[in-house]
Amino acid sequence: MKLNIREFSSKSAGFRAELESLLAWDSVSDANVQQSVTDIVTQVRARGDEALVEFTNRFDRRDVKHAKELEISREQMAQAKSRVSEALVSSLEAAAKRVRDYHEHQVQNSWQYQEADGTVLGQKVTPLDRVGVYVPGGKAAYPSSVLMNVMPAKVAGVGEIIMVVPTPDGFVNDIVLTAAYIAGVDRVFTVGGAQAIAALAYGTQSVPKVDKIVGPGNIYVATAKRMVFGAVGIDMIAGPSEILVVCDGKTNPDWIAMDLFSQAEHDEDAQSILISPNMDYIQQVKQAMERLIETQSRKDIIKVSLENRGAFIHVLDMEEAIEIANLVAAEHLELSVDEPEKWAQKIRHAGAIFMGRHTPEALGDYCAGPNHVLPTSGTARFSSPLGVYDFQKRSSLINCSPEGASNLAKIASPLARGESLEAHAMSAEYRILKD
Template identity: 65%
Template sequence: MSIAIRKLDAAQPDFQAQLTAVLAFEAGEDEAIDQAAARILADVKARGDAAVLEYTNRFDRLSAGSVTALEIGRQELQDALAQLSPERRSALQTAAGRVRAYHERQKIECGSNGFSYTEADGTVLGQKVTALDRVGIYVPGGKAAYPSSVLMNAIPAKVAGVQEIIMVVPTPDGIKNPLVLAAAAIAGVDRVFTVGGAQAVGALAYGTASIPQVDKIVGPGNAYVAAAKRRVFGTVGIDMIAGPSEILVICDGTTDPDWIAMDLFSQAEHDELAQSILLCPDAGYIAAVEASIKRQLPLMPRREVIRTSLTDRGALIKVRDMEQACEIANHIAAEHLEISTENPQRWADKIRHAGAMFLGRFSSEALGDYCAGPNHVLPTSRTARFSSPLGVYDFQKRSSMINISEAGAQTLGEVAAELAYGEGLQAHAGSAEYRLHRLQNRLKDGPP
């Protein structure tokens, strides 16, 4: 099987333009998809269960008589877990344990209850941290099943203290994936509905007679799900709008080329729009990786997807040195960054923008997808420049706590009133001045 993955050289004068072309990805919403999602959302908002049932039966080829019939009970989740092979069950529980341990540590580091401090005049200021009441998790269920997504979305929500997790997962033709159900049992998901698509997003966002409204929706989905999440943002919170999966590998030429080729495959096999890029200062090593790609590709079950991904969006880039590799990596701001080098921490210290960093030749990105512990829900399409992996903090909110003492009100009242008069907001000024001892008698007849 032939493959032509583009090769770039950072020394070429037009390199930046070529790199921009490689990175170009227009998430641009398809107008037809966006309008279809809008119609479904409006219908779910207006008709609730009836609309959810109609669309689910149509799109997933089901014949359910009610939305309540689409809910999977907890016993069925436990049964799915019990029916797994011992090896599969152990792997799932090990992964869940590691994800939970990491996010428990994250909760401690974030400060689980907030903080407060008392000023000299007795004023107490602080911050209270509380978990969201109810969260909706969307789990894809069409072409593939992702139990790992259940763990990565549900476990940090539970660690954060979310009271109720509602999971929605489409089951085309009524086929339920037992590993997904088992993962829901392990992760502590409270309720599961076999509903997907824009109608599932609408049901979670607006609530129906059978599916409760949530405060935030997290989890990946197809273009219709993404379009629906964009439209309901503001009614509920959302995690992010994820683009295609990405891997960027920085390598100094000391790792087995076959390992790196397979690491590039690991993202390319997701879909044709996934992106896999290698940065290396050694031209001979790049040639060895390219040869490995050509040799191993025919052995891959998803070779056509990999071939299209690498041909259309992949690149092997020769850089001047490792310092330049880090500069380019910061520009790319990849979802997954592997630093497959000797002394990887040296280069990690130079990285400012990456969703997740995998340090050393034994840290394959695939381990992060399933069981390393840190979350695999990561910013894509260069959004790692300003956003972070999904975590405990995404399922918590913070309330400012302000307890002004009588003495504190004398000082702060003067400041607030002066600024309020400057803004032309006399009621604000009067509210502050009513608390001032020197003006209390004068203001009894009303604010100025």
């Protein structure tokens, strides 16, 4: 199959503008989506279960009579697990263990220290009480998303995890429920869309209010998450999935072709980019892609994705390749090169860095251990992967001794009076020890 993928050269006069155009992604909802989500969130907040049932029946084509029918028990999750093949259950359990083991290294602990005058300062780390996890539903379901969102919350010590997953036409995905059971989800509700986000954010008679909502979803889910932020915390507003491969021209072209396909097959808006200083190699990869795409069941999606948002970028050398990689700040960055550790040290912006020729991004999606919930659309410049730290909060600790309070008050009082806050100043001054 012929693929019309854009080819850029870093030497061309308009390269930076072309690159910015290629990377541009507007995730802002249009007016119709905004209005629909506003109506749904308002109704669920005001009417609770009644609105939740109404929207579930309308959007998921179901015939639910009472909100109690929306919940799936732990026993039902266990039954779903019994219907899944032993091989798949084994893989889910192995992946869950690897994800848990990795995230245990991220746990933050409380700390404190004592100053010479007896004052104690520190930080208390506490897990969130309750978290909501949104999981896309139907036949295009992602059990790996369950593990990646739930396991760090479990490691953090979150008190209760509520999962919501839509079941269009009543289709319940046994693999997703199996993943939820293995990961230790406490309660599951078969609701989706903006109505599920509203239920988690504000609570209904059946769905408990949570402290934070995590997990991917469509534009209605993303818009709802943005709308309820402040009432609850959220993980991020994610854009389409993306991969940037930097290759020195020594990796099997078929391998790189398939790595690029692995993101393109997600959806038509996904982005796959190859950067290399070897122009002949770029052509070899393109030829491999045109040959191998015929073997892919999602070839039509892959083709649209590659032709709309994919690119080959020819650069002068590896130094320039790394410079451009930092400009892109990709969600997934593969360094398929000699000495990948050396080049990784020069990367400042990337969601996850896959080092070496034998480390495809696909392994990170499922079972390597690090989280696959990553910043997209250049937000790796200031954001990080989902982790245990997203499910813990920190409180400052201050315990002044009499001498310490007196010493601090002598500093605070002039500052407070300088801001014309007399009560602040006097509150501090009361603690000054008399000679």
